[in-house]
Amino acid sequence: MQWKENGAWVSADEKRVKLDLGTECRERGYSYYPYTVELLPGERTLVRLLLRSNAEEDVFHLIPCCIYGDNNAESVHFGEFPLLTAERFDETGKEDPFRSSYWSFRADRAAMPLSALCGREETVAVTIDPYTEQEDGGFLHNGVFSMLPNGCGVTMGYENAPISFINKRTPGPVKSEYVSSARACGRIYVAFPETEHERENPRLAIHHIIRAEYLLRREMPKHEKSAREAAYACLKSFTELNWDSIAMEYTNRSCLPPADTVLRPWRNVVEIGWTGGGVLAYPLILSERLFGEEAERLLSKARSGEEILEQIVAAYNEKSGFFNDLTHPIEGSGSPVNGWWTAFGLTRDVHCAYNVSSALHYLLKSILFLKEERKDYPARWLKRARDVADTAVCLQRGDGAFGYTFSISEKKVVDWEGFAGCWFVPCLTYLYALTGERKYLQSAEKGLTYYWEAVRSLTCCGTPMDTWKSPDQEGNLAFLRGARLLYECTGEDKYLEALKDAANFEYLWRYGYRTRPDYKPLREGWCSCGGSVTSVSNPHIHPMGMIVDSDLYYLAAHSGDSYHRQRAEDGTNWILQTLELYPQKTGYGDYGVLSERWCPSDGLVIQRDSNGEPYSSWYSYNLWAASAAFEEVCERALEELDTAAHGV
Known part of the structure; x- marks a missing residue:
């Protein structure tokens, strides 16, 4: 002592x-x-x-x-x-x-x-x-x-x-x-x-x-509204508030309460994957199954998930064999790849694996969902998905690595170091399920084997482009999804073992107890348990961890271990609870709006309100964050719908 x-x-x-x-x-x-x-x-x-x-x-x-x-x-x-x-x-x-x-x-x-x-x-x-x-x-x-x-x-x-x-x-x-x-x-x-x-x-x-x-x-978060209610609120917020009918784009929006509570656009969202369109396209498509004609009515005012995917497919770069990182250049830049992350100095004038593979992931996940629903999708979607996947397979290193950044003028890896390329693993497994071509399965298996070493050694680093290759939580989400899909495809026990390792790595970032934040809107009634921190570089909880809750429920069912179900339930309840902070506790927005930043401790408490008072979140309606929540609540609501339909 x-x-x-x-x-x-x-x-x-x-x-x-x-x-x-x-x-x-x-x-x-x-x-x-x-x-x-x-x-x-x-x-x-x-x-x-x-x-x-x-x-x-x-x-x-x-x-x-x-x-x-x-x-x-x-x-x-x-x-x-x-x-x-x-x-x-x-x-x-x-x-x-x-x-x-x-x-x-x-x-x-x-x-x-x-x-x-x-x-x-x-x-x-x-x-x-x-x-x-x-x-x-x-x-x-x-x-x-x-x-x-x-x-x-x-x-x-x-x-x-x-x-x-x-x-x-x-x-x-x-x-x-x-x-x-x-x-x-x-x-x-x-x-x-x-x-x-x-x-x-x-x-x-x-x-x-x-x-x-x-x-x-463990102390589980409490909520009042159902996943279906949350899904409808997210859909309504995206189509009636987030969508900018003048710019004809989905947006990120901000305000500064209490003096100003009107959410105004601060950036149009033209990214294809991470923080961009792909992450919204998939839950928008799910919402059509959930809400039918009402979803069609709301989406008629904005842009549907199918239309977003069309934009992504149209962004294919023939020279590089990948999608461009943006559906169109940010005003004044002229670049099809330099997004907001370029300001952090790590990547410029290159394709980023995180953007390309995230977009490909949601394109293929949407195709699989539509196929399971016996709904048509354009043949060019699958063709372009295969074009991008074939480039990734062609460039894959002998040890299984996919690369971190790529040339925009030729099929070439620029930077090998980083975990972001792991997002190609679930993409290739989806593609194997769609085509039956073993080259995609073999590439996915080789990739998972390579990235598994970092998961086992607790050293997953280098996924987001704004964290300068710090240890992060986001790359492992790809590994977790990939391991689950490979186990589904092959039934091999080693992939169930990989899935357990990935779930346990996620729990090194996912809060397992209730903290006591210092400031509004989290100071009273909010529970951190189930929320996951993004990285060492960004010390706050974000909603992205929720996108693997489905995989954690799957792991619980196939391993017989209720621990993973508890962890998944924490995530589901955390996001439902956090959505319900709007608008009474947040002081802005409507139910269905969501920020990306939730501060369970003293890290990243940099927001001040118009009176200069600290705020343990951010007065920003972030599309990608709300999309992650939208994906989670749609999947839970559909699961409940299917369970009720089968009388289980």
Whole structure:
């Protein structure tokens, strides 16, 4: 036990700091010791419990949502986000404020409040209740930290150090909450690889600890409206509010309450996949099945899912063999590929795998749905889908990698490094289901095998183009979907194993407990449990994790493990609950509107209202975010409809 004295960590006074360590409890795959730390009244300080691994080399540090090893330090641009490294200087010799051998965060920054060290033989971790109740009815925030070479731990009280990580490229001063007297509880874990699969991939042992803590801490979000009601509200909002009849485009919209609550366009959405049209096209098509003539009536005012897919197909680039990243250039740019992400400096004048494969994914998913519904679709959709897929297969590296960016003037990979290409795996599996051509199945299998290593080692990095190849949650969604589809197609057990690994990696980003956000609209009545953080670079919950809830329900059914059903239900309930914040708690919009940013802790709380008051979200109606929610609630509503029709 240590405490802060004159700005330095020193051994704590045993007369004032009491550690009560309980007896060992053994479970399958792990054991743990419950503990209580008590600080008796006196001078304000921080108290920390520090664990060290016996191994100094090959230790992988983990704080969910915050630290995954060194956070891919070798590939990261100067001044982006926290990197756990002893090297404080970048390749030019400039000191980077985001490079440090020690990082400490508020515990509720983590999807599970723990810090862990994953070694070859064992994984050790320590958890802490994120809040300590006070006699006056208030509470204190506790913390978690990682320290090189082999230290991890928790703090009573907290300190954001060596800086406060507010947002990518946005460091802030050290922020802390010292305590004069308090009591905190948690558990110290030791987990061992249990199966042959875990022994080959020992970092997977952390998932035993995450699961154990989840079962202790879960608090499911509550909602009032059904998935069908939510789906109709989303459809209505897209067609009557989001659609700009002057520009003839779907949009992102914003306002600044309380002075201004009118949502006005701030960007037309012309992207084909990620953050763009494809993610909306698919749920719009689902809504036609759900609402029939009413959906047709609403869509007659805007653009249907089929019309969006026509735009994507028309964006095919004969020279590169891929879709252009935009349906048409952003005003003034003249480029068919340079979207909003270009401003972040990682990609320019190239096709991005994330955009192209996301668009292809939703095109093929829509074709499969229409085929299952015995509805016609244009033959050119499948032809262009095959053209793009054939290019991906042609360029696929021998080890299975698909690439991160591609030339726009020839069939060539420009940058191989990154996880984004994994989105081609579910695309190729869909295409195999549609055509029966084994080359697509073989390519998908080879791709999944390649990307599986990053999932097993907890190092999925480099999917979104605005996060500078940080560890992220979004790429694994492709792996999770791909593993599920390959298991469906082949019945091979290894793909069920891959699906479990992907689900467990998702849970390193998906909150398993309720946090206490500092500001409106989340301060009262909202529950973080089930919401997933986007990346280390963007410290907020976003709705994209919900698109794999169907796959998690599938995993629960085929593995017989109710844990995955609980996790899926959390996601469904989280999105239904969050939609219901509008408009009473958000102060703007209507039911069916959704922002992309939900701040469960102190990260990315950069929005201010017109009075200058902090706001734990964003006054923005983001098309892609609302589309992810729309997809989830449509699939749940259709599932309920089919279940009722079959009398199950």
